[in-house]
Amino acid sequence: MTVDAHFHVWRQDDLPWLTGPMQPRIFGPYEAIRRDYPIHEYLADIAGSGVDRAVYVQANWPVDRAEDEAEWIEGQIVETGWPHGIVAYADMTAEDVRPALDRLMRFPHLRGIRQQFHWHAVPEYRFASDPDLCCDPRVQRNIGRLAEYGLVFDLQVFAGQMDGAAELAAACPDVTFVLQHAGMLEDTSEPGRAAWRDAMAQLAARPNVVSKLSGFGTFQHRLDPELIAWLTTETVTLFGAERCLWGSNFPIEKLWTGYDALIAAHRAAAGGLSAAERQAIFNDTACRVYRLT
DSSP: EEEEEEEEBBGGGGGGSSSSSSOOOOTOOOOGGGSSSSSHHHHHHHHHSOOEEEEEEEEOOOOGGGHHHHHHHHHHHHOOOOOEEEOOOTTSSSOOOOOHHHTTTSTTEEEEOOOOOOOOGGGGGGGOOOTGGOOOOOHHHHTTHHHHHHHHEEEEOOOOGGGHHHHHHHHHHOEEEEEEEGOOOOOOHHHHHHHHHHHHHHTOOOOOOEEOOOOOOTTTTOOOHHHHHHHHHHHHHHOGGGEEEEEEOBTTGGGGGOHHHHHHHHHHHTTSHHHHHHHHIIIIIHHHHHTOO
């Protein structure tokens, strides 16, 4: 069994970055996916891959429509049986996030929240307005409240923000954090890799942080099996396989590769691990963290 722990489906009309003028994105030109990507296309993409469960991660609908996004995905589950878990959006910078969480909890498949905190000196890589949101007491207080709801937090930061992210994880010990795309290595030079590894070690030291092996083509704009293998080995060494989980990041990665080639590269990257470790990465960790059945 294999779980895809990170994918998106969308309707073009609901996503402002898919309509109007092309907006810069960290994954480069995206004309090929400026269209509907419905669940039926995703199911066709994964056919024959062995993937039998999946987690939807919010796709940045307008923030005032976060509940509409979760409601639409819940409707897809009713209609098709897919996906099996939802990571929705809520604003952790609000004075009190609980009213928003109370409304989202009406969706039975809600498993977590993502608000992207990644900030970078390169404007095209920047999403958050503030590089230090992880250190904001209000953010820490709101994320800590996720434990009351049994929800995880999908954490998206760059290496340069990981000291703050480690502080956040320490401030919220009862919340599980799922690090997006293994910390989004954007500088693959030797110094860049060393800085990323040192920063990742800070998060690996927090037992409530797990890492998602996904999105490794984000800054390369291609399928790079060597990079996938290196990132997999380094991340598993730091976190252990029981704290790693795989995700496709489709359809973003569809810009430069197919699903079969992508999952084959990740399976090959984990090929030297034990059967139990591979089972953890491709199934068990995601099932535990996102409470999949």
